[in-house]
Amino acid sequence: MNMARRRLRTDRKGQFLVLTSVGIVIVMVTLSYILAYTAVSPLHFPKINFREATTQLSINFHQTLAIALADVSKELDLKASVSQYLKYTKLDEYPQAKDKGYESLTEWHKITLLRQSGLGLNLTVSKPNFQCNWGSSQGYSRAEANMTLDILSYGFYGWKSKVAVELSLTILSLKDIDKNVTSFSFSLKREEGVPVSGLAASSVKVFFQGKRNMFNATDPASIKLAYFGAGNYLLTCATRNMTYPIVKMILQDPNGIVVGAYSVLMKGDDKAGPKVTTIKVSKTHIPPGGTKVITLNATIDDTYPGGGWSNIIAAEYFIDDPGANGTGTPMVPVDGAFDSPKEDVWAQIDVTGWALGNYIIYVHGKDAKGNWGNFTSISLKVVETLKMHVARIDVYWEWSGGRRYVRAAVTIVDSDGNPVEGATVYGHWSGKITGNDSGKTDKNGRWISARQRASYSGTYTFTVDNVVLTDWIYDYGANVETSDSITG
DSSP states (O other): OHHHHHHHHHHHHHHHHHHHHHHHHHHHHHHHHHHHHHHHOTTHHHHHHHHHHHHHHHHHHHHHHHHHHHHHHHHHHHHHHHTTTSSOOBGGGOGGGHHHHHHHHHHHHHHHHHHTGGGTEEEEEOOOEEEEEOSSSEEEEEEEEEEEEEEGGGTEEEEEEEEEEEEEEEEEEEEEEOSSEEEEEEEEEEGGGOBOOOOOGGGEEEEEEOGGGOEEEOOGGGOEEEEOSTTEEEEEEEOOSOSSOEEEEEEEOTTSOEEEEEEEOOBTTOOOOOEEEEEEESOSEEOSSSOOEEEEEEEEEOOSTTOOOOOEEEEEEEESSOOSTTOSEEOEETTSOOOSSEEEEEEEEEOTTOOSEEEEEEEEEEETTSOBOOOEEEEEEEOSSEEEEEEEEEEEEEEETTEEEEEEEEEEEETTSOBOTTOEEEEEEEESOOEEEEEEOOTTSEEEOOOEEOOSSSEEEEEEEEEEOTTEEEOGGGOSOSEEEEEO
């Protein structure tokens, strides 16, 4: 019995040793498999996290740069609004606004390093380049900066990313205009030409140029927007105190970035040429002989009802026979530049040696759309002698501060009855007052004397003694009258 028991215990020990050996083999095989898998796959998990980390940091940096640009542009807008946007429409004119952007980026940099400390993150951000220029028809607000990072926990170094944020505003063409309402189109896009939609009318300010080049804000409640896709909008608003359709726009996009633009509104379908609204010459009558130069002045205007409101880019004149468009003698802008839909132009014409007779000067202009306007003409006469005479004298009362005064108005014309400008009239008073007076006639050939105190009842008379103008003869015999009186 005892022998049998000892044999059974021995068998059990042998089984245990066998099972233990088998278990050890299984564990060793399993460990070998795990170690083999680990040896070929350790990069898979870190790669996924690296992409997540770098992508998220890049997105955050782009968003932060956009916030910084919004802060800069808002600060510039605040400064510019004080001067009705006549100044500070460029960041170079108010560089202090950049400080707001620097603060935003510095704060983000600190917070990011703290929150991502477990990554072993080295993060470097370059000094951002902020730009704002709202002084043209294509205004923009822009920011650029570089970001480099190392993620030590993943053993990755030298990640570089250049980030740009931009909002551009382009004023396009005039749609319609009258005394009460103006409508025009504009385009709003982000960097890479991405269109901006969802712009609210309440975030748009519109200013039209009025008198003395001042810009007047249109009623914000009158601004309405229609979106046509691809970043293109049609804006309609009330027109207030507008002299020319020169507009300034300031708007804020849904991200808070402010941008502006300045432009002369022109019709996209402009097919009508400009008109000549005024034309004159310095002398309408020219005597023969000697060197003679006259000045020709005209106003070329594309702002009339039905006009295109396009900038004037050329003007020309012809003598007697209008030729083909663009073949006349050029005229130049008085202010030195063709940059407005209404331009005053001038030219000097040498009439030396012209034969006696009548001449016609034809003038017209061209707009930025290539349209030439119709001709407007003025007559010029080369005569044997230039004669002028008194056509009218009026003596009249004038009251001021309860006191009575007397004045005389004298009109001088040429032999054809046209007003003579610049002639010096000499005359004297007689009757209840005495004394001499003189002065030059205006463009209407009219001169008005200085007022004289008329304290006493009686007759007051003014008599023309002489009229003088270079190259002209005072024709006494043609005078309609030489004196006039008033009694009271």
